[in-house]
Amino acid sequence: MSDSKSPTAYSAPGKVLLAGGYLVLDSNYSGLVIGLSARIHSVISSTGAEPGRITVKSPQFTESDWHYQVEEDGRINAFHPDPSQPRKNPFVETTLRYVYAYLTATSTSFKPTSTGLLITILADNDYYSQPSPDVPQFNHLGVPISKAHKTGLGSSAALVTSLTAALVAHLSPSPLDVTSGLGQSKIHNLAQAAHCAAQGKVGSGFDVAAAVFGSCVYHRFSPAILEQVGDAGVAGFNSRLAECVDKEWDFSVEKTGLPRGVRLLMGDVDCGSATPGMVKQVLGWRKEKAEEAKKLWDELESRNVKLIKGFEELSKLAKEDQQTYDFALEALAAGDISHASESGSKFSAAFDDITSYVASIRESVREMGEASGVAIEPAAQKRLLDAACDSVNGVLGGVVPGAGGYDAVAFLLVDNDQVIDNLKKFLSEWKFEGDADVQAGGTVKSLKTREEYAGVQKEEGVIPEQYL
Ligand SMILES: Nc1ncnc2c1ncn2[C@@H]1O[C@H](COP(=O)(O)OP(=O)(O)OP(=O)(O)O)[C@@H](O)[C@H]1O
Numbered sequence: 001m002s003d004s005k006s007p008t009a010y011s012a013p014g015k016v017l018l019a020g021g022y023l024v025l026d027s028n029y030s031g032l033v034i035g036l037s038a039r040i041h042s043v044i045s046s047t048g049a050e051p052g053r054i055t056v057k058s059p060q061f062t063e064s065d066w067h068y069q070v071e072e073d074g075r076i077n078a079f080h081p082d083p084s085q086p087r088k089n090p091f092v093e094t095t096l097r098y099v100y101a102y103l104t105a106t107s108t109s110f111k112p113t114s115t116g117l118l119i120t121i122l123a124d125n126d127y128y129s130q131p132s133p134d135v136p137q138f139n140h141l142g143v144p145i146s147k148a149h150k151t152g153l154g155s156s157a158a159l160v161t162s163l164t165a166a167l168v169a170h171l172s173p174s175p176l177d178v179t180s181g182l183g184q185s186k187i188h189n190l191a192q193a194a195h196c197a198a199q200g201k202v203g204s205g206f207d208v209a210a211a212v213f214g215s216c217v218y219h220r221f222s223p224a225i226l227e228q229v230g231d232a233g234v235a236g237f238n239s240r241l242a243e244c245v246d247k248e249w250d251f252s253v254e255k256t257g258l259p260r261g262v263r264l265l266m267g268d269v270d271c272g273s274a275t276p277g278m279v280k281q282v283l284g285w286r287k288e289k290a291e292e293a294k295k296l297w298d299e300l301e302s303r304n305v306k307l308i309k310g311f312e313e314l315s316k317l318a319k320e321d322q323q324t325y326d327f328a329l330e331a332l333a334a335g336d337i338s339h340a341s342e343s344g345s346k347f348s349a350a351f352d353d354i355t356s357y358v359a360s361i362r363e364s365v366r367e368m369g370e371a372s373g374v375a376i377e378p379a380a381q382k383r384l385l386d387a388a389c390d391s392v393n394g395v396l397g398g399v400v401p402g403a404g405g406y407d408a409v410a411f412l413l414v415d416n417d418q419v420i421d422n423l424k425k426f427l428s429e430w431k432f433e434g435d436a437d438v439q440a441g442g443t444v445k446s447l448k449t450r451e452e453y454a455g456v457q458k459e460e461g462v463i464p465e466q467y468l
Pocket residue numbers: 058089090091092121122123145146150151152153154155156157159207
């Protein structure tokens with residue numbers, strides 16, 4: 001266990017599912033998930049005063065303190081010092097339950113009540129819509145979390161993952177090295193189990209995978225892995241959870257990333273919310289029209305794989321001839337077509353391929369949307385994506401990420417200040433007109449976050465003094 005004076009801090013990244021929404025729910029299909037620079041940080045200090053007492057705070061929000069008492073046997077009871085103010089944070093509570101249960105089952109020298117804990121959760125600003133682009137780090141939003149407008153970067157997965165890693169590192173008598181393969185797998189399995197339980201459903205888990213491993217091509221785990229665990233508090237839970245976490249799961253992650261000189265820019269589309277039940281409806285269509293759906297999914301998968309391979313091809317070219325590669329990037333940024341082809345047809349063709357792969361993925365996604373009756377790339381989003389790609393030089397393509405709908409857009413662009421400024425300006429001036437089913441008049445805010453490849457990591461010196 002770490003000594004009571006030094007806090008333990010771990011952070012985990014947010015995510016964007018660039019390709020493979022819905023398909024990634026089936027382990028036969030790939031999800032291309034890019035980890036983001038926006039992180040959630042969990043900082044833990046031991047407090048000697050009240051053994052087994054855990055206080056969790058999210059200082060960026062009002063009414064955001066949660067209190068727990070650990071029992072001798074590692075069970076966790078939630079309470080609030082002012083009983084007229086009951087409040088719950090299922091993601092925090094379930095993570096605490098799962099980590100204490102796991103440590104109790106796997107270590108005889110773990111004493112659940114040997115220390116009290118003060119836990120501070122800090123989210124980078126991009127997880128929530130901010131009133132202006134110039135707010136201070138860890139801006140205080142002045143509202144409870146439930147009232148903050150989420151930007152869809154996977155706050156719960158990053159929270160559960162960073163909290164799991166920080167708790168294990170702080171409490172375990174034999175700390176796991178989260179940078180080792182084994183350590184990462186255990187953190188993944190434990191965080192994935194806790195996240196599914198807190199959500200009350202088993203999704204593909206791509207968000208937790210990205211929070212642990214960073215950007216990757218993801219194939220999901222079999223949901224049956226979690227069936228044996230049962231509910232926390234039921235007899236035998238601790239050992240069933242430990243057995244589940246310690247065994248090898250059948251997911252796969254292949255580390256990936258964008259080619260050098262290409263970046264991601266996300267837009268938060270503040271125009272109504274995504275239709276509830278999109279996943280249910282798409283899966284319902286897939287079941288009902290199995291043959292048609294399989295054909296469509298297989299085609300879409302092959303297009304997604306082309307994009308994944310297209311990134312690899314560009315990364316190879318970037319190494320093969322740095323200068324010609326940079327020349328092609330510059331020509332793209334300047335919208336200089338003739339210059340681009342002079343720069344070596346192989347190089348400019350590889351960038352053109354990315355543009356056409358993204359366009360063909362979007363075509364298949366719209367087809368799936370039409371067939372299933374779900375607005376995955378709604379007409380209003382199509383207008384925005386097409387206009388941005390057509391009018392801003394250096395934009396290679398754009399998609400509605402994840403489940404799609406009206407929440408967000410993600411662009412791939414040349415990592416050049418002029419291109420970034422032009423795209424941001426374009427988005428800020430775009431009048432989001434909405435479709436028949438969505439309120440008109442929304443705006444599109446560019447987020448500051450961009451791709452980043454690291455997964456969960458220990459933090460040293462990142463957290464300002466006042467939070468330690
Ligand atoms: N800063 C935070 N402090 C404490 N709890 C948080 C924080 N941010 C998120 N959470 C927890 O995560 C929940 C939000 O999870 P939810 O799955 O709805 O969003 P998300 O993961 O950001 O969404 P998406 O999957 O669309 O990206 C909150 O209700 C809260 O329980």
